[in-house]
Amino acid sequence: MQHSIGAHVSDHDHGHVDHEGLKVLGFWIFLVTDCLLFATLFATYAVLHSHTNGGFTGKDFDVPGFIIETFVLLISSFTSGLAVLQMHKGNKKGLIGWLVITLLLGATFVGMEIHEFASMAAEGATLSKSAFLTSFFTLVGTHGLHVTFGIFWMIGLIFQVSRKGITSVTTRKISIISLYWHFLDAVWIFIFTVVYLMGVM
Amino acid sequence: MNTSHFFVTGDPMIYGADVSIVLVTIAIIFYLSYFKKWGWLWREWITTVDHKRIGIMYLLASLLMLFRGGVDAILMRLQLAVPNSHFLASEHYNEIFTTHGTIMILFMAMPFMFALFNMVVPLQIGARDVAYPFLNAVSFWLFFIGAMLFNISFVIGGSASAGWLSYPPLSESQFSPGPGQNFWIWGIQISGIGSLATGINFIVTILKMRTPSMRLRDMPLFTWSVLSSSIAILGAFPILTVSLVMLTIDRLFGGHFFTMDGGGNPMMWVNLIWMWGHPEVYIVVLPAFGVFSEVVANFSKKRIFGYGSMVFSMIAISVVSYFTWVHHFFTMGAGADVNIVFAICTMIIAIPTGVKIFNWIFTMYRGRITVTQPLLWFYAFVPTFLVGGATGVMLAAAPADYQYHNSYFLIAHFHQVLIGGVVFGYLAGLYYWWPKLFGFKLNERLGKWAFWLWQIGFYVCFMPQYALGFMGMTRRIYTYNATMGWDMGWAPLNFISTVGAFLMGIGFIFQAWQIIYSIKHGERDVTGDAWDGRTLEWSIPSPPPVYNFAILPDVKGRDSWWYQKQEMKNGTYQEQPVKYEPIHMPKNSGIPFIMSGFWFVAGFGFTFEWMWMGVVGLIGVVLTLFARSFQYDTDYYISVEEIERTEKALAQKRYASVQRTAN
Numbered sequence: 001m002q003h004s005i006g007a008h009v010s011d012h013d014h015g016h017v018d019h020e021g022l023k024v025l026g027f028w029i030f031l032v033t034d035c036l037l038f039a040t041l042f043a044t045y046a047v048l049h050s051h052t053n054g055g056f057t058g059k060d061f062d063v064p065g066f067i068i069e070t071f072v073l074l075i076s077s078f079t080s081g082l083a084v085l086q087m088h089k090g091n092k093k094g095l096i097g098w099l100v101i102t103l104l105l106g107a108t109f110v111g112m113e114i115h116e117f118a119s120m121a122a123e124g125a126t127l128s129k130s131a132f133l134t135s136f137f138t139l140v141g142t143h144g145l146h147v148t149f150g151i152f153w154m155i156g157l158i159f160q161v162s163r164k165g166i167t168s169v170t171t172r173k174i175s176i177i178s179l180y181w182h183f184l185d186a187v188w189i190f191i192f193t194v195v196y197l198m199g200v201m
Numbered sequence: 202m203n204t205s206h207f208f209v210t211g212d213p214m215i216y217g218a219d220v221s222i223v224l225v226t227i228a229i230i231f232y233l234s235y236f237k238k239w240g241w242l243w244r245e246w247i248t249t250v251d252h253k254r255i256g257i258m259y260l261l262a263s264l265l266m267l268f269r270g271g272v273d274a275i276l277m278r279l280q281l282a283v284p285n286s287h288f289l290a291s292e293h294y295n296e297i298f299t300t301h302g303t304i305m306i307l308f309m310a311m312p313f314m315f316a317l318f319n320m321v322v323p324l325q326i327g328a329r330d331v332a333y334p335f336l337n338a339v340s341f342w343l344f345f346i347g348a349m350l351f352n353i354s355f356v357i358g359g360s361a362s363a364g365w366l367s368y369p370p371l372s373e374s375q376f377s378p379g380p381g382q383n384f385w386i387w388g389i390q391i392s393g394i395g396s397l398a399t400g401i402n403f404i405v406t407i408l409k410m411r412t413p414s415m416r417l418r419d420m421p422l423f424t425w426s427v428l429s430s431s432i433a434i435l436g437a438f439p440i441l442t443v444s445l446v447m448l449t450i451d452r453l454f455g456g457h458f459f460t461m462d463g464g465g466n467p468m469m470w471v472n473l474i475w476m477w478g479h480p481e482v483y484i485v486v487l488p489a490f491g492v493f494s495e496v497v498a499n500f501s502k503k504r505i506f507g508y509g510s511m512v513f514s515m516i517a518i519s520v521v522s523y524f525t526w527v528h529h530f531f532t533m534g535a536g537a538d539v540n541i542v543f544a545i546c547t548m549i550i551a552i553p554t555g556v557k558i559f560n561w562i563f564t565m566y567r568g569r570i571t572v573t574q575p576l577l578w579f580y581a582f583v584p585t586f587l588v589g590g591a592t593g594v595m596l597a598a599a600p601a602d603y604q605y606h607n608s609y610f611l612i613a614h615f616h617q618v619l620i621g622g623v624v625f626g627y628l629a630g631l632y633y634w635w636p637k638l639f640g641f642k643l644n645e646r647l648g649k650w651a652f653w654l655w656q657i658g659f660y661v662c663f664m665p666q667y668a669l670g671f672m673g674m675t676r677r678i679y680t681y682n683a684t685m686g687w688d689m690g691w692a693p694l695n696f697i698s699t700v701g702a703f704l705m706g707i708g709f710i711f712q713a714w715q716i717i718y719s720i721k722h723g724e725r726d727v728t729g730d731a732w733d734g735r736t737l738e739w740s741i742p743s744p745p746p747v748y749n750f751a752i753l754p755d756v757k758g759r760d761s762w763w764y765q766k767q768e769m770k771n772g773t774y775q776e777q778p779v780k781y782e783p784i785h786m787p788k789n790s791g792i793p794f795i796m797s798g799f800w801f802v803a804g805f806g807f808t809f810e811w812m813w814m815g816v817v818g819l820i821g822v823v824l825t826l827f828a829r830s831f832q833y834d835t836d837y838y839i840s841v842e843e844i845e846r847t848e849k850a851l852a853q854k855r856y857a858s859v860q861r862t863a864n
Contacts, residue, residue: 019785022332022409029401029435036439044447044458044469051464053457128455131464138450138458152823156830169833 020172027176031183034146038187041139042194049199053130056123058199062116066196069112070188073147076105077185084178092166095174096158102181103154106147113144136195143191146184153177209359212293219356248789250334251747253638255341256319260631262345263312266304267709269352273301275706278662278699280679284686291679295362296381298677300355302365307389308348310485310619313627315344315399317488318427320638321630322403324738324745325421327412327754332405334787335835336398342797343395350804351388354381358809361385364677366474367448369459369467374452380808383452387804390445391797393438400434403427412737415756418512421736422498422505425512426491429519430484436523437480444473453810468533475526482619483522487515489626490557493582496575496629497561499732501568504760507560514553521550531599532606540599547597551590558583573732574648578629581656585621589614592667607677610670613663620659628712636731640743641723647715654708662701665694727858735763742851748784748839751848752777781845783838790835796825 049058080102086094117137120126127137154177161170209215233239246254276297280289289297323331331337354360358380363372372382407428411420420428448470450456457463459470498505505511527535527543561579570576592614596602605611636642674681674691686692730739737754738745740762755777757764768774803818 022405025409026333026336026401026405029404033397033401033435033439036436037443040440040443040473044443044473047466047469048458048464051457051466053464127450128457128463131457131460131466134450134456134458134463134465138447138456149823152827153830156827160831164833173830 020168023172024175024179027179031179034183035187038139038142038190041135041142042190045135045139045195048131048135051131053132055129056120056125056133058132058195060125061196061199062119063200065112065116066192069109069116070192072105072109072112073185073188076102076109077182079105080178080181084174087166087171087174090166092161095166096161099154099158099161099174103151103158106151106154106181110144110148110151113140117141140191140195143184143187146187150177150180150184153180207357209356212290215356222356243791244789247794248338248791250330250338250787250789252319252323252331252334252337253745255337256316256321257638258341259312259316259319259344262348263309263316264713266309266312266348268713270301270304270309271706271709273297273304275702277301278702281681281695282699283696284681284683284692286680292362294679295677296360299361299364299367299385300351303351303361303385303389304348305619306365306481306485307392308344308351310623310627311392311396312344312348314430314485314488315340315396317423317492317627317630317634318399318403320634321738322406322424322427323410324637324741324749325424325736326407326410326415327737327750327756328406328410329749329784330410330787331402332410333402335790335793335829336402338790338793339796340395340399340402342793343398343800344392346797346801347388347390347392347395347804350391350801350808351384354384354388358384366478368474369448369451369465369470370461372448373460375460380810383449383808383810386445386449386452387808390442390449391800391804393441393445396434397438397442400431400438403431404435407431412750412753412756414754415761418508419756419759419761421759422494422508422511423488423491426487426489426494426515429515430487432516433480433484433487433519433522437477437484440473441477444470444477447473449807453807468530471530471533472526475529476523479526479529480519480522482615483518486618486622486626487518489582489623489630490515492575492626492630492633493561493579494557495736496579496633497564498760499633499734500571500573500576501565502570502733503564503568505560506563506566507556508759510556511560514556517553518550521546521553525550528597528599528602531602537599544597544599548594551594554590558587573632574643574645574652575629575633577649577652578625578632581652582621582625582629585617585625585659589617589621593618605670607675608670609666609674609676612676613666613670616663616666620663633732634738636726637729637738637743637745640727641719641725642731644715644719644723647711647718651708651711651715654704654711658701658704658706658708660701661704662698665698665701669694669698725858727855729855730762733766735760737762740765742855746847746851748786748844751781751784751844752779781841781848783840784844785836785838787836788834790829790832792825792829792832796822799825 079098083095083098083102086098120133125133127134157170157173157177160173164170208219233242246258249255276289277294280286280294319331319337323329361367361372361377361381361384363377363382363385367382367385370376372385374382407420407424447456447458451458451460451465457465459465459467461467494505494511524546525543527533527539528547531540531544561583572580592610596605596611596614632643632648669691672689672691672694674685681691681695686695726743729742729745731743732739737756740754741750754761765774799818799821801818802821803815806812806814806816806818
């Protein structure tokens with residue numbers, strides 16, 4: 001398969017470092033730091049979740065809304081996995097197709113989240129209403145920003161794959177964004193449990 | 202927000218700074234234009250991804266920041282020298298102690314440390330560069346732009362004045378309106394992202410880029426110290442990033458994380474910032490321990506004593522450092538059970554640190570010791586750090602801490618460990634590795650003057666402060682009246698302390714002079730092995746060629762270069778046939794610099810709460826990331842002919858100067 005760019009890496013590689021593998025490792029370590037970033041936000045939320053200042057509380061979340069959001073994101077994680085499978089088969093069209101579906105699902109998720117935030121704000125539940133809401137919007141919003149960034153990143157990679165094909169470099173890039181996407185899914189599971197389920201319970 | 206005071210006015214010192222900034226800028230522009238150096242600056246330095254050059258840039262920037270932070274220190278000491286002093290306005294004094302602390306830790310210690318990382322680690326492990334050279338350049342420029350953003354607050358907008366860790370509610374917009382506090386947030390935020398990236402970079406570099414024959418247990422101890430420090434960075438810096446974001450949300454969008462109203466909790470900030478802040482002091486001191494391990498072994502002509510326990514104690518320090526943060530605020534009143542846990546963890550850290558000191562001393566025992574500049578700083582370190590550690594254990598005793606808390610006793614303690622540990626350590630590293638990076642040694646006579654001025658100055662400055670703490674003088678005090686000054690004895694001790702600060706300042710001037718003098722007259726080193734070293738960095742020419750190692754070195758255990766030299770001397774060394782291969786290298790890139798420029802725009806915009814400007818800056822950052830993602834032509838090969846040419850030229854240079862000295 002991959003021959004255009006990555007070819008020179010494999011030819012004379014005695015004692016040289018596998019640069020693509022190195023980048024994937026670095027990204028894993030970056031995810032550790034991102035994990036800690038979210039952990040800090042979760043801890044803050046845990047401290048402040050009862051400081052509602054007489055306003056919006058966890059009981060007021062829109063239950064069907066966040067359940068649909070969750071399913072949309074979980075399915076997008078699955079489709080990003082399918083994209084990687086297509087990549088390993090060398091199927092460029094399949095790869096791009098599943099990536100497009102993934103990012104559409106991601107965009108749906110972000111759209112629903114924006115809608116949720118906007119309707120909360122319309123009810124007067126804004127970020128500056130209480131410490132609970134500040135920590136809620138920051139935690140969930142940081143996740144939403146991650147997803148948004150991932151969507152733009154994925155669009156960029158789709159262009160690159162369509163131009164360069166499946167090479168060792170694009171393989172590495174797709175592997176990394178798929179890691180990122182699954183990671184966001186895992187973080188969302190925690191948000192779903194800690195923020196929404198424990199909130200409405 | 203009121204931006205009518207865009208330029209800081211009113212203080213003659215600030216006008217002086219304005220004038221000197223303008224003059225220096227004009228001088229630099231004139232110099233670069235007249236000597237047609239712009240292209241050179243761009244090609245050789247701004248776009249470089251070479252770890253050695255990035256290290257040198259870190260070094261220059263950190264020395265500059267040491268000067269700036271030092272001037273702050275001297276201004277503070279002048280203000281406190283006599284009772285009822287109004288040398289500085291009270292608000293100006295608050296700004297100066299805030300910027301002094303912030304600059305010394307984040308813009309002096311951190312970049313000095315990264316300078317040593319970059320200058321030494323790849324050379325010690327037989328690598329041609331770090332794992333991610335492009336990211337390394339990004340890290341440097343983020344640090345640099347963060348530092349510049351923080352420093353312009355001196356003349357534009359005004360500086361932060363809520364202390365170096367900016368506790369809320371004082372740092373909230375209600376009590377600290379205006380751009381000063383935002384400068385603090387964004388300066389640290391931008392450079393902090395760079396620090397995090399450096400941490401990741403060096404972990405992967407050390408784990409994956411070692412020359413294939415080097416096992417983990419063959420690594421020099423400085424490299425181990427960098428690894429343990431980088432692991433601590435990985436754990437600590439995300440917390441800083443989040444804390445700063447939360448304070449921004451409070452200040453810019455009316456959030457309630459740390460406010461007094463709306464359910465906010467100011468003590469949460471204090472917890473979060475120290476969860477970063479305490480590991481941070483270990484982050485900066487661990488590499489200093491690494492430097493001493495190299496220096497002591499080298500100048501005792503012995504293997505380091507207790508290598509395994511050295512490694513273990515460094516890792517132990519970096520782990521336990523996460524369980525001590527509450528000792529910064531025992532007085533919060535978390536209760537005896539919480540305080541006792543953190544008190545004990547704090548005291549436990551003294552054990553691995555003590556182990557290291559014993560190991561260094563045992564390394565020297567029966568060694569063939571040569572007293573050189575690096576070793577001098579080690580000699581100074583031992584008693585200084587020991588006393589600093591002992592006063593630290595005093596502070597760690599929670600009930601007693603209620604007495605010393607936020608007094609000058611604390612100030613004396615942490616300066617003793619940070620100057621005695623970190624600064625002395627980094628200076629030892631600077632003197633030790635200077636000939637490797639520049640090819641000449643720093644003048645010994647001037648260095649000794651600097652050394653003694655620093656030492657005497659240090660003790661004259663900080664010993665009185667322990668006493669002042671016991672006498673009830675609290676930190677951040679602006680001035681004190683004559684009753685306290687003369688009847689209670691504060692004034693003489695404060696005056697002595699100020700004299701000490703000046704002595705250290707003169708010591709620094711000697712070091713600046715030493716560097717300038719040595720550029721012309723320093724003892725040239727042509728061997729590449731200026732100190733008869735033990736580790737790999739001394740096996741290649743000084744300064745090293747761009748690819749460091751023409752052939753990846755074959756390591757047969759610890760201190761491999763030393764044993765290879767022994768074999769060469771007694772003739773048992775078997776020369777391997779030289780067969781060069783093309784070397785894979787990263788291409789220079791202007792993107793890190795441009796990206797940092799956009800970060801500056803973003804940071805400046807958010808600082809003045811001009812949202813449009815902040816957003817434009819962030820969009821620029823994302824676009825540069827995209828531009829990089831679409832770049833596929835990012836590296837090149839150095840051909841075998843070019844390596845041969847370079848190596849031949851280096852060998853000739855060495856031969857020629859050996860001839861010259863022989864004649």
